[in-house]
Amino acid sequence: MKGRQVTIKDIAAELGISASTVSRALKDHPDISVETKKAVNELAAKLNYKPNVLALSLRQSKSKIIGVIIPELIHHFFSSVISGIDDLAYANGYSVMIAQSNESFEREVNETQVMLSSRVAGVLVSVSKKTKDFAHFQMLEDNGIPVVFFDRVSKEMKMDKVVVDDFDGAYKAVDYLIKTGCKRIAHYGTSMHLLIGKNRHNGYLHALFKNNIPIDDSLIFKCDDYDEAWYLTEKLVKSGNMPDGIFAVNDITAIGALQAAKHMGLRVPEDISIVGFTNGRISTMSDPPLTTIEQHGYEMGQIAVRILLNRLEKDEEEHEPETRVIKTDLIVRDSTKKIS
Amino acid sequence: MKGRQVTIKDIAAELGISASTVSRALKDHPDISVETKKAVNELAAKLNYKPNVLALSLRQSKSKIIGVIIPELIHHFFSSVISGIDDLAYANGYSVMIAQSNESFEREVNETQVMLSSRVAGVLVSVSKKTKDFAHFQMLEDNGIPVVFFDRVSKEMKMDKVVVDDFDGAYKAVDYLIKTGCKRIAHYGTSMHLLIGKNRHNGYLHALFKNNIPIDDSLIFKCDDYDEAWYLTEKLVKSGNMPDGIFAVNDITAIGALQAAKHMGLRVPEDISIVGFTNGRISTMSDPPLTTIEQHGYEMGQIAVRILLNRLEKDEEEHEPETRVIKTDLIVRDSTKKIS
DNA sequence: GTGAATTTCGCAAACGTTTGCGATGACGTT
DNA sequence: AACGTCATCGCAAACGTTTGCGAAATTCAC
Structure with a gap:
């Protein structure tokens, strides 16, 4: 059962055509005849072909992964933010890589290295309590990886932020x-x-x-x-x-x-x-x-993703950092008196 | 600031040596002279070189990513499991990709496709309430991606499981x-x-x-x-x-x-x-x-990771599914009377 | 000084995919 | 018959890395 995964070459070999033709057929390129397309698509379905996103990412040197760095997963607020992130990312064809710093500065730095190594498309981060130096995030930006901060931010960072009011x-x-x-x-x-x-x-x-x-x-x-x-x-x-x-x-x-x-x-x-x-x-x-x-943690996550996605498709040279402020709501329950 | 990321070739070019030598120097291969190693390591540090794991994964057709599929992130229990997963994965050099099914069967199936596309090393999953058909998980196994179930499992699946007693x-x-x-x-x-x-x-x-x-x-x-x-x-x-x-x-x-x-x-x-x-x-x-x-959600996450990693390094042909049962503890507080 | 052993390195292929460009053949037009 | 025009496809390079193999260059033993 330990099967290799089927590639474009397997399809090409089985059909006696070239890999390039298969590639084009799969994305409905006009250069390819209808019969070839039909044959390719049928075989692809039959073999349960799934494109290897690793190869794809390598080719165009950008991946469809959003990195998220947070202090601790178990806080209800953070998990609701991540939930918002995941839902919107999923809707846009992105996957989410998480990493918790456990409020440790060293681990936070380390996680940014991992994000860089993984060539993620962008990183969303809520900094640890101990973080007072932000060079590791600047390093990501310098390497072309956009960073958006949420909730826990610092004033001196001139980057995209989304915070609660x-x-x-x-x-x-x-x-x-x-x-x-x-x-x-x-x-x-x-x-x-x-x-x-x-x-x-x-x-x-x-x-x-x-x-x-x-x-x-x-x-x-x-x-x-x-x-x-x-x-x-x-x-x-x-x-x-x-x-x-x-x-x-x-x-x-x-x-x-x-x-x-x-x-x-x-x-x-x-x-x-x-x-x-x-x-x-x-x-x-x-x-x-x-x-x-x-x-509004869930919305905060979604907004962070939206800012990131915007920036990714814009692909501009210079970028003017933006700060989004989310309004809060007072939820009145019974630990306070009523207004008389 | 929109910089390309530093590659092994950049180092090779700057030093006037070949990429293969740089690669070997970085991993302390005995074939390489001490001076060359020194030069390479210094330049790598200076340029802040980080290996491109995409290329690496492609090369040896296996990644260092563990996929996790869960119903909902916001449940305290699940976030504690993921916390355990993340901590142990991190300690072993793996990253964690999460995906929540939101209790939707279609989305769960879809997420398995994404995992396959991403060529993750393995997948940990807690199934949605609606899931009664497990073919999509079998499909992962058929493609050489090991699956370990936790918490929400089904009797008829003959795969690795870790459950609470x-x-x-x-x-x-x-x-x-x-x-x-x-x-x-x-x-x-x-x-x-x-x-x-x-x-x-x-x-x-x-x-x-x-x-x-x-x-x-x-x-x-x-x-x-x-x-x-x-x-x-x-x-x-x-x-x-x-x-x-x-x-x-x-x-x-x-x-x-x-x-x-x-x-x-x-x-x-x-x-x-x-x-x-x-x-x-x-x-x-x-x-x-x-x-x-x-x-013991945190421990459950860790055990799931351990089972997965064991299986990955064993790399055996046939695999005998294992079921780990985690003992629970009674926590006595004040919503019950005392034993007299 | 010759041959062999050793050290140190480069070539090239491979992983799976995309894409510019060129190739082939069929066809229609003069 | 000679040419241009399409439609359809393949070649090869590229993304960044690893690695078997072979090639130099150096050292050693005699």
Whole structure:
């Protein structure tokens, strides 16, 4: 059963014609007679011929593969982005090669080498938390491989990006907290060297400012996962310096805070309101279900692919980098009070 | 900036030697003098030379790409499997090409064609719910591309498989419910034409049998998602025919039941105990956190890769299909009572 | 100094495909 | 009869790499 795969030459030999004729016949070239075309197509179907894309790619020195580099596959947000990428890529005849950096800079660099080696058509990437040097991506561009960044981006890169409007999303979240009566709102945020962290932070600040609420630095924390949120929230309750609202940088963190608060005897949302960010599957599963910000990951993936494809078919010499911003939506559930 | 990529010929030309010498120098062939090797390696580093794997794969008619076909990327379980696949593949110098069938049979067939066209080294697949005909996978094998199935498999396929011990997992879950005092245990199950559904169902039955509890058909339901579980549980409570334990086929379903039960005024686990299956991220986020069965998705991915790689390096003519069964673990949380 | 052994390298073919160009033959036109 | 015009097809090169084989050049032993 260990069969070689059938090639154009096999068809040519069986039919007693040349490989070039078979090639042309298969793509309906006008130079080929109808009978020959018919014979070729029939035999090709019978032998279950599939073109060898390796040879094809080698010939025209470009492949139909889109590379994707992400920090971690298991995050719901990233898998929804990839889902969007895969669907649109598939619809356009491209395949998707994935590589997770596992938040390791070395591995991320290594993956870019692999992408280069594989001569992918282009690369979509969300950088790892540790990445502060972007030379490896520039290297891809220098070798003619377009790069489009999504979600996790950096300001200094002058390349195509598609990001979520984190500032506005954070603003909406905090503004809603205020509108529902919260006066002392904490922010559980992530590292500031990622734009995403900075922008959400600024959105938070802006909402306070717009509503004439003074900024209280003692309510702003670096805290971006479940366990940290548990610990921090527990400590806050014990300290007696409890806020009446929390805006967390992601759903996991929000739920950590939510559960800790409940565990400490607080009622959500009566005693404290909590808002997350991402609208992952888990946000509907908590008790109460979490008010959060929808990031439209699937659409983000599709847009990234579209930008890449556009650039590939344009094939221009110089390219003006573009930044696409995706609007967020506030999803109101029961971890916040209603607007009265 | 739109640069061609550096090839072995470029190095050869610049150094005034032949391409074959460069090739041999790069892989430390003994035929090449130390000085030449040094010169080649230095220039290769300077020019940032990366071998073109397309050409390489074409030459030895086999690539270093592992294809993966799955129903849906966004399921936590599948993304953890892929994570395991990717990590081990990466460690062995392979890349991973993914393709989601979106539970569509046509697309699944199509993806196998793409895999064949891409001349991948092997394919790992979890079949779609709609797949009842496996000819397209046999076609891959006939063309010399090994296939390893995981999780969603079918009995009649005589190929390599790696599955979770669903029967035993279900048994453990239900047995635990019984040991903690439940007498009337419902099963929210999935379609029986997937082995996974049948095995979990049988595990449920076996646990009842072993504990001398009569089987009550009115407690067995086809119900495998969040909304269905909500609706069904609500109906059960209203009917007054409420069970005191539920074994659900997955976490999502379990949480749907859990929330509906709470919403109807029942206490979990005092009035009703609930066990899920998968141990996804969400199972820690519900209130109370869900008792469930750990499926070891990450390990499953790694094992699938290992089976594939073994087969690739063996390269034997005839191959005896192997089935690996992964043991599950019961994860006890607070949606069930304690053993007294 | 001769022959043999050894070191170091290049030639060319091959993987499967595409494509510019030229070749062949049939046919029609003068 | 001589020519041009088509329609149909094949040759060969190219993409980047590996590798068997042979060819130089050098070294060694006598």
